[in-house]
Amino acid sequence: MKNSLKQELYKFRHQRIPLYGGIALVVLMLYSAVSSSNPSRMLIAQGFGAGQWLTIIMIAIASTFVAMEYQNRTIMTLFYKNSNKSAIYFAKFIVMLIYGALMSLLGLVLTFVLKAVMVGSKYSWGAMYGQHSLLIDLLLNTAGFYIYLLFIIAVAFLLITLIRVNAAVVGIGLVIIFMGAEFSSLVMSALPHFSAIIKWNPLNLVFVINQFANSSYEKYSNLSLPQIIIGNLIYAVIFIAIGDVLFKSRRV
Template identity: 50%
Template sequence: MKINLSHEFYKFAHRKIPLYGILVLLVLMLYTVGTSYKMTPSLLSQGFGAGQWAIIIIIAISSDMIAMEWRNNTMATLLYKTSHKSILYTAKFIVLVFYSFILLVFGIIFSFILKTLMVGSKFSWHDDYHGHPLINALFLNMGGTMIYLIFIVALSLMLILLIRNNATVIIIGLAIGFLGSDLSNLAMSAFPGLKSILAWNPLNMINIITQLSNNEMVTVTHLTNSELIIANLVYAVVFFWIGALLFKKRSI
């Protein structure tokens, strides 16, 4: 496992995609600033959209990580060098989760820079935001986003093995990111009697990126913070397990 993990980190670090991902994140955060009607504490607590943009970037990178190996005919060599396919799959998953963390760290750094340049002293990081200092709300939201990114990495890897088409996986990921919460709310509103069951649907999981800093979101998700965290991680485990099985069964 250690050797596979080392190889995956080396390959990933020597590709241009990690750097491009960070640069794209900065551009998208600047886009958020430029298209926002006005600066608000909510915008700052979300790191100028860093969490939402990171999700989209990770979906694209995750779906390409395995597809690239098959496309370039390098997967056979990788599988020859490892005794178990599941070890190789796990190594790729760990690399993507680690990069997700790095991406959010840069998102936080960019947030501080953009706040200084674009907002100045209009808002203080110590201002109250739903019972939290604004800076704490930012870290809570980024923490929630990190948990969701584990979910989305596992989902993206599973989908690329099921569908085998990058564009389709990215489109599905974008649909979940932009419409998932609304569709989840619509389903719970349409069937109020099943709300306690429907609250556990996977589309509802994305709300973790805002709920940890805003307890009022409980009325939307109908799950407590701890339930939302556990549900995200359980889904991630299930998606990871299915993906690992698909990877093991896929022929070279």
């Protein structure tokens, strides 16, 4: 496992996709900032949309990181050099978690810079606004994103090992992010007697990004904060396990 992790880290560092991901995050956060002539406190607390943009970026990069092995036919060399296919799979997953943490840190730094440039001292980081200070809200939203990151990377890895079409994986990921929560809410509203079961569907788990900082989102997810965190972790483990089985069993 240790050797696989070193190998995957080396490969990832020497590719261009990590750089592209960072550039994309900068551009998208700038877009969120300049598209609003007077950024609101909520926009700042959400890191100028960093959590939303990062989920999209991470889906694309995670699926590409696995897909390139099949596209370049390097997957056969990997399997030849290392008979432990699970070690390869989990090493790639850990690399994505490390990259996601670094991208989250980049999002925080950019938020501080954009806030200083766009609104200056209009909103104090330490002043209380509702439940928390602005800084605490930002940190909680970042924590919520990272919990969801475990889930979304597991989904991306599962889908790319299943269908091996990168564009399709990104498309499905976008549907999950932008339409999944709304669809889940509609189903729960249409079938209130089954909401206790439906609320645990994976599409509903995206609310964790905002629910960390704002407990009012519980009325949309119908899950408490501990429940939605546990739900994300359980589904992440399930999808990782299924993806690992597919990764080991699919012919190359």
